[in-house]
Amino acid sequence: MLDIQKYLRLEMFPHMLCPGCGHGIVLGALLRAIHSLKLSQDEVVVVSGIGCSSRLSGYVDFDTLHTTHGRPLAFATGIKMARPELTVIVITGDGDGLSIGGNHLIHAARRNVGLTCLLLNNEIYGMTGGQAAPTTPLGKISTTGPTGPFETPFDSCRLVEAAGASFVARGITYEPATLEKLIVAAIQNPGFSFLEIISDCPEFFGRFNRMGNPADQILAQKQNVVDAKTAATLPPERLKGKMLTGILHHEPRPEYAASYQESIAQMGAQAR
Amino acid sequence: MESPATQNVLIVGVGGQGVLLASDILGTVCLGRGYQVKKSEVHGMAKRGGVVYSHVRYGTQVLSPTIEPGTSDVLLAFEPAEALRWSKYVKPTGTVIVNTQKRIPPAACQDRRPDALTRYPRGIEQALRSQIEDVRRFDAETLAFELGDLRMCNTVLLGALSRVCEFSAEEWLAAIEKSVKPRTAELNRRAFLAGRSVEFPCAEEPQAEELVFEKREAARDEAPFIEIRQNWCKGCEICVRVCPQNCLVMNGSKLAEVAKAETCIRCMLCEWLCPDLAVSVH
Numbered sequence: 001m002l003d004i005q006k007y008l009r010l011e012m013f014p015h016m017l018c019p020g021c022g023h024g025i026v027l028g029a030l031l032r033a034i035h036s037l038k039l040s041q042d043e044v045v046v047v048s049g050i051g052c053s054s055r056l057s058g059y060v061d062f063d064t065l066h067t068t069h070g071r072p073l074a075f076a077t078g079i080k081m082a083r084p085e086l087t088v089i090v091i092t093g094d095g096d097g098l099s100i101g102g103n104h105l106i107h108a109a110r111r112n113v114g115l116t117c118l119l120l121n122n123e124i125y126g127m128t129g130g131q132a133a134p135t136t137p138l139g140k141i142s143t144t145g146p147t148g149p150f151e152t153p154f155d156s157c158r159l160v161e162a163a164g165a166s167f168v169a170r171g172i173t174y175e176p177a178t179l180e181k182l183i184v185a186a187i188q189n190p191g192f193s194f195l196e197i198i199s200d201c202p203e204f205f206g207r208f209n210r211m212g213n214p215a216d217q218i219l220a221q222k223q224n225v226v227d228a229k230t231a232a233t234l235p236p237e238r239l240k241g242k243m244l245t246g247i248l249h250h251e252p253r254p255e256y257a258a259s260y261q262e263s264i265a266q267m268g269a270q271a272r
Numbered sequence: 273m274e275s276p277a278t279q280n281v282l283i284v285g286v287g288g289q290g291v292l293l294a295s296d297i298l299g300t301v302c303l304g305r306g307y308q309v310k311k312s313e314v315h316g317m318a319k320r321g322g323v324v325y326s327h328v329r330y331g332t333q334v335l336s337p338t339i340e341p342g343t344s345d346v347l348l349a350f351e352p353a354e355a356l357r358w359s360k361y362v363k364p365t366g367t368v369i370v371n372t373q374k375r376i377p378p379a380a381c382q383d384r385r386p387d388a389l390t391r392y393p394r395g396i397e398q399a400l401r402s403q404i405e406d407v408r409r410f411d412a413e414t415l416a417f418e419l420g421d422l423r424m425c426n427t428v429l430l431g432a433l434s435r436v437c438e439f440s441a442e443e444w445l446a447a448i449e450k451s452v453k454p455r456t457a458e459l460n461r462r463a464f465l466a467g468r469s470v471e472f473p474c475a476e477e478p479q480a481e482e483l484v485f486e487k488r489e490a491a492r493d494e495a496p497f498i499e500i501r502q503n504w505c506k507g508c509e510i511c512v513r514v515c516p517q518n519c520l521v522m523n524g525s526k527l528a529e530v531a532k533a534e535t536c537i538r539c540m541l542c543e544w545l546c547p548d549l550a551v552s553v554h
Contacts, residue, residue, distance in 0.1 A: 004549065013504055014548060020508030024547030032544075176544035202508070215513035218545070 020214020431467020
């Protein structure tokens with residue numbers, strides 16, 4: 001039996017996340033995925049921005065970087081360019097990744113940098129007190145939208161796919177075993193891998209929207225999603241208002257850091 | 273008056289194994305000799321692996337269609353536990369032919385832990401040997417499977433039965449051809465001959481079954497151990513709600529606590545879904 005404690009900075013525990021916060025489940029799945037890939041702790045770099053999700057980098061015993069708001073992908077790109085052999089994992093949230101760092105996200109996807117980006121989507125800004133995020137669904141209550149936002153939320157997977165990521169998937173915290181497999185597949189993809197993980201915020205999103213206790217909220221997750229493979233066989237009316245999970249797009253293409261090294265080698269040969 | 277030379281054959285198995293077709297074929301063989309044949313069977317339990325049996329009695333004059341306990345000459349059992357169930361019908365000098373592949377009924381495996389012991393009877397072979405002189409065990413299902421179709425198991429067993437009955441192989445093969453679908457006739461013929469050529473006692477390790485039980489018993493002693501780090505737990509209740517076996521409860525201070533680890537099936541849901549990484553299942 002795997003003891004994930006060896007990957008943790010035990011002095012930081014118990015962590016600061018609220019009771020029932022889905023981010024902790026993602027942390028467990030990420031550690032099990034890294035363990036199953038047999039990566040050493042020195043080969044993995046975890047980079048994060050600002051927000052609840054971004055706190056996770058502080059709890060893991062890898063090389064970690066807790067960066068400025070919205071910029072983890074920029075820092076991570078730098079790491080990957082300098083040390084292409086490292087496995088660079090970016091943990092970001094829906095606010096951090098899609099609004100403050102939205103431009104970094106689409107350009108990292110466009111370049112196909114060899115990063116694994118886990119976007120933990122809890123549909124709200126949790127750390128600052130429950131403001132509406134770019135992913136808050138229509139009609140869902142937040143502190144800045146007491147009657148619910150009237151802006152259409154981002155479908156981050158379609159956004160990143162359109163921007164050119166070579167691997168796009170979506171998981172939910174209620175399915176930790178599937179989530180672990182998706183993380184493994186994302187890390188194994190050489191190019192930019194984007195994995196959106198639907199997480200829960202019982203403290204703000206759940207409380208404002210009367211979703212019951214954390215257990216009620218996580219058990220309800222399953223109602224809003226359909227597996228992408230199953231969805232292909234269902235009529236469109238059955239998919240209304242549902243999110244697709246599983247691997248949504250996988251099309252390998254040249255990775256940025258590797259292409260860069262190749263180009264250097266070519267230019268060096270020409271100069272000689 | 274019933275002829276004293278009337279032969280009794282009891283064919284037993286579980287639903288779907290082909291007990292009734294086998295008894296029909298035996299009946300056809302007997303009719304071919306000009307014997308009177310009477311059959312009595314219970315079916316309808318066929319779905320879900322229920323008990324199916326068929327009494328076959330043949331001779332120059334047969335009055336009753338059922339076999340009295342302790343009077344059957346042959347017991348042809350498609351399943352070991354069924355052999356044990358019906359063994360009291362067999363004469364001490366009779367013959368039992370048993371397929372060694374088990375069908376464990378759902379009621380015998382309600383313990384859902386991976387290494388759980390089933391309540392399937394043990395020591396079947398010894399019990400049979402203590403009651404009946406001639407016990408012939410062999411793995412008819414594997415033989416049938418190797419021939420190309422698991423469903424040929426009943427024909428393989430008929431082949432073994434043919435060694436203790438008075439009829440010739442030709443009579444059997446003619447009856448089989450008459451009873452089965454034409455496209456399976458050739459396969460059935462080969463299955464019958466394969467079953468007929470099995471020599472007893474055939475090479476097998478009677479100890480293997482007991483060894484498996486011993487291994488499982490040892491595994492059972494290592495009951496799962498659920499560890500909850502109380503100082504990490506924040507009382508979100510997720511583990512308590514997702515546990516399919518209700519192993520966990522919320523205690524007075526609103527933290528998760530192990531109530532009964534012994535029913536744990538190691539599904540790992542509590543460990544994987546704990547947002548505080550506070551639960552470990554060892």
